Amino acid sequence: MAAEDIPKDYDHKKEKLWQEKWQDDEIYKYIGDGTRPRYIIDTPPPYPTGKIHLGHVLNWVYMDMDARYRRQKGYDVLFPQGWDCHGLPTEVKVEEIHNIKKNDVSRAEFRDMCIDLTTENIALMKKQMLSVGFSQDWSREFITMTPEYRKRTQYSFLKMYEQGLIYRGIHPVYWCPRCETAIAFAEVEYTDNQSHLNYVNFPPADLSGVSEFPEDNSYIRPDGRNSDPKEDGILIATSRPELMSACVAVVIHPDDERYNHLLGKYVEVPLTSQKVKIIADEEVDPEFGTGAVMVCTFGDKTDVAWVNKYDLEIIEAITEQGTMTSAAGRYEGMTLADAKEATIRDLKDEGYLVKQEDLEQNVGTCWRCKTPIEILVKKQWFIAVRKLIDQVKEASNEINWVPKHMESRLLNWADSMEWDWCISRQRLFATPIPVWYCKNCGKIILPDEDQLPIDPTVDKPNHPCECGCEEFIGETDVLDTWMDSSISPLSIAGWPDPSYVNDFPATIRPQGHDIIRTWTFYTILRCLALTGKKPWSDIVINGMVFGEDGYKMSKSRGNVIGPEDVIDEYGADPLRTWAANSLPGSDVAFAWKDIKHGYKFLRKFWNAFRFISMHIFSDDDLSNDGEIKQNLNPSDMWILAKFNKVNQIVDKAFEDFEYAKTITTIEQFVWHDFCDEYIESVKYRLYNDGISDESRIAAKYTLRYVVENTLKLLAPITPFFTEEVFQHFNKGSIHCTSWPEVEEEFDRDELRDNGDLTVLLIDEVRRFKSSNKIALNAPLSAVNVYTNDELKEVFDEFAGDIKGTLKINNLDVQTGKPDVHEIVVEVEPDMSKIGPTFRKDAGKIIGYIKSHTAEEIAKELEENSKLTIDDLEVSEGFLNLKTEVVGSTGEKVDIFQSEDLDVILEVIR
Numbered sequence: 001m002a003a004e005d006i007p008k009d010y011d012h013k014k015e016k017l018w019q020e021k022w023q024d025d026e027i028y029k030y031i032g033d034g035t036r037p038r039y040i041i042d043t044p045p046p047y048p049t050g051k052i053h054l055g056h057v058l059n060w061v062y063m064d065m066d067a068r069y070r071r072q073k074g075y076d077v078l079f080p081q082g083w084d085c086h087g088l089p090t091e092v093k094v095e096e097i098h099n100i101k102k103n104d105v106s107r108a109e110f111r112d113m114c115i116d117l118t119t120e121n122i123a124l125m126k127k128q129m130l131s132v133g134f135s136q137d138w139s140r141e142f143i144t145m146t147p148e149y150r151k152r153t154q155y156s157f158l159k160m161y162e163q164g165l166i167y168r169g170i171h172p173v174y175w176c177p178r179c180e181t182a183i184a185f186a187e188v189e190y191t192d193n194q195s196h197l198n199y200v201n202f203p204p205a206d207l208s209g210v211s212e213f214p215e216d217n218s219y220i221r222p223d224g225r226n227s228d229p230k231e232d233g234i235l236i237a238t239s240r241p242e243l244m245s246a247c248v249a250v251v252i253h254p255d256d257e258r259y260n261h262l263l264g265k266y267v268e269v270p271l272t273s274q275k276v277k278i279i280a281d282e283e284v285d286p287e288f289g290t291g292a293v294m295v296c297t298f299g300d301k302t303d304v305a306w307v308n309k310y311d312l313e314i315i316e317a318i319t320e321q322g323t324m325t326s327a328a329g330r331y332e333g334m335t336l337a338d339a340k341e342a343t344i345r346d347l348k349d350e351g352y353l354v355k356q357e358d359l360e361q362n363v364g365t366c367w368r369c370k371t372p373i374e375i376l377v378k379k380q381w382f383i384a385v386r387k388l389i390d391q392v393k394e395a396s397n398e399i400n401w402v403p404k405h406m407e408s409r410l411l412n413w414a415d416s417m418e419w420d421w422c423i424s425r426q427r428l429f430a431t432p433i434p435v436w437y438c439k440n441c442g443k444i445i446l447p448d449e450d451q452l453p454i455d456p457t458v459d460k461p462n463h464p465c466e467c468g469c470e471e472f473i474g475e476t477d478v479l480d481t482w483m484d485s486s487i488s489p490l491s492i493a494g495w496p497d498p499s500y501v502n503d504f505p506a507t508i509r510p511q512g513h514d515i516i517r518t519w520t521f522y523t524i525l526r527c528l529a530l531t532g533k534k535p536w537s538d539i540v541i542n543g544m545v546f547g548e549d550g551y552k553m554s555k556s557r558g559n560v561i562g563p564e565d566v567i568d569e570y571g572a573d574p575l576r577t578w579a580a581n582s583l584p585g586s587d588v589a590f591a592w593k594d595i596k597h598g599y600k601f602l603r604k605f606w607n608a609f610r611f612i613s614m615h616i617f618s619d620d621d622l623s624n625d626g627e628i629k630q631n632l633n634p635s636d637m638w639i640l641a642k643f644n645k646v647n648q649i650v651d652k653a654f655e656d657f658e659y660a661k662t663i664t665t666i667e668q669f670v671w672h673d674f675c676d677e678y679i680e681s682v683k684y685r686l687y688n689d690g691i692s693d694e695s696r697i698a699a700k701y702t703l704r705y706v707v708e709n710t711l712k713l714l715a716p717i718t719p720f721f722t723e724e725v726f727q728h729f730n731k732g733s734i735h736c737t738s739w740p741e742v743e744e745e746f747d748r749d750e751l752r753d754n755g756d757l758t759v760l761l762i763d764e765v766r767r768f769k770s771s772n773k774i775a776l777n778a779p780l781s782a783v784n785v786y787t788n789d790e791l792k793e794v795f796d797e798f799a800g801d802i803k804g805t806l807k808i809n810n811l812d813v814q815t816g817k818p819d820v821h822e823i824v825v826e827v828e829p830d831m832s833k834i835g836p837t838f839r840k841d842a843g844k845i846i847g848y849i850k851s852h853t854a855e856e857i858a859k860e861l862e863e864n865s866k867l868t869i870d871d872l873e874v875s876e877g878f879l880n881l882k883t884e885v886v887g888s889t890g891e892k893v894d895i896f897q898s899e900d901l902d903v904i905l906e907v908i909r
Contacts, residue, residue, distance in 0.1 A: 010606040012720065018724070028735075030076060030080075039075035040489075043488075044515075065659060069716040073739050079137055080136060081138060083118070088369070166383055168379065171377070182425060187518065193362070193363040198344060201236075203232075204233045245274075245324075245331070246328075247269045251284050256291050269294075279310060336374075381477065382421060382423065399536065432457070434456060436472035542582075545589075574598030581659070620697050634754070634798045634801060636682075638678075758801065760901055764905060785812065789815055828879070834878050
């Protein structure tokens, strides 16, 4: 390769050519024949929104660096790409695009709209992923809406149903009124909200005329009898007054002396007139509000617990659409917001509302549409999570968490699990629940395995019910999308085909910390239930991405930066160096200065490569390692030893997922050790005629070795740049090469340490030149180095490189102290002092100075500390003396002492 063929500037616009070539050559294809150790990456399948964001980039750069590194280390890497198509995100977007609700069109038509949008979005995101240089094996792509994947999901449902881990029951569930579906506890997100705490008087109940008051049911509606709202009863502080109609009890702490005399008595619920009993429970916080709490069905999880604990009535006051039911009386048909406003107004008008206080709340919202969730009692399908909690925790302890502290999020979540996982959804675009119900006896009918996948609203069972009935009602509910994605490690391994054991458990799961309680938890649970094994050996957690303003990126804040914004101007590799320079588990701030730093580093490397290309691609034979290594200079051995150490550090850092250490170590080495020090130190051997061919070839060999192998260390991080440069060395792809071997002959601390000491000495002389405005390439007549015995030995060894690098004609390294002294070379009278002091005799003094040499005057001052001129005495304070330092030869020298070395330097210019 001729040096003139190498462009002056690195062109990141060529990245697209490499994307296409890598795909055409299938260099990332997983073979899976067992001839190499397998490395299986359980990749997170994103929702196909049509646009990847910097959070995706951070997550996938982690995965991609790991995949590329493992390939170089000899692994057969399975790096698939999946798409989690089903569920609310796609449906909500389709409803938005077409301005419809899911039931405005037929089920089939709505699903087709979802499929069309998803297919289009997958194509867009795949193109973006390729632009960032991700190295997935696209032949192993999985899409959860395909029949093949739905078959796996439904099969997993059947297997867990057979084990008694999936059941259908009537329980309180979290419900999104906007999406009109149940959601799992893990899908509830909490946001800050400003509300009011309403202090409402619940007066004593008028029980006259009530002949029988059932003890097991606190809920009664007498015929229109109302208590006096002004009569002191018990003061309740509530943020949900619209749920008065669903109040079934009042709870106090048993030790609360304010109220315990009221235990067992009844109060009347304002506006709705039902009589409810006052009961005691230690879960009540006496310090919050008034210390008395109304139990509503259902305001929150605590209400559910109390209803179950005390067998209280369940009043359904809210519809699936988020409006009030007939149980709400006068508020029937109102939205929750309107009902709250009307209830507060009526409480105020009728005298029940005592006061209001501002309240900051943490409100549970739907993870997708952000609508506040409600708790409704519904017949749903559940996974018996609590049966597997201990197994999940044991499996988690066997997994290597990176960083380790992230495991606590999963364990804390597991310990807080009070409800089973609701897996049924009242939506359309999802994997159907594979169940029918006998029209005659209601028995649950399951499909045969060979029928899968099925749509029970269209397909029929292969056999009649045990009762003989052949008419069935298909389940219309669908499965939670996490039921699809939580079997991803099984799916990519080919489960349930028996050969899946070759690729399961997976090696690693990379993911964000925001889905530990969902994707991580559910995957461990499901893999344990279906195989009895943990899903992976390692889990590496990445953080979230924040904007330059310090806030999480969001469209509303206007701080969103898309990967295409970076790639268009700087290319993908600087974006990847930004992502690499972060710590697993920690949130990452995006900053343009970091992108520019990565861009600048790659151009520094390119310029260095281009500069040395005329030498390393010359006609010299650089392939005879053994012979060339016999002629290496100390500086050659130093940079090779430094590279050896960098290799070991970067190798270990990649192995331990310490990506920030990989990029910072490589940058430091390339920028400073190699470019600033070694290249400068080797120029004299490349250009000077007096250098032997053996020394020149050794220098060229070292330059080539370091560049070529440093590219291999950098390849997992900057695939485009390293491929472009590597093509000048080899026609094959750098991503098909092996990780550089550690060369034992250069793995010696003394080589690195001695070279580093020499670099410090060279830098001292460079600083001297710079501070004295001497060009760095200007020669110096002589440099004398005074030091200790140990350093003398080091500098003597590197003497040739020190002289050549600094252009020193004569270099002398010796122990001891320099023999230098100061001489006066010029004397001038200080007229500002002589004039006022000596007045008319000033001329006599000036004449004396002019008639004597500086040496004569200096000698007289040294002997007498003054000049005697006739009857005048002139001290040194009346004179300006210019001095010079001279060495033992009498030549003028500059002398200075190093702050970092035990060295005094004497320079003769």
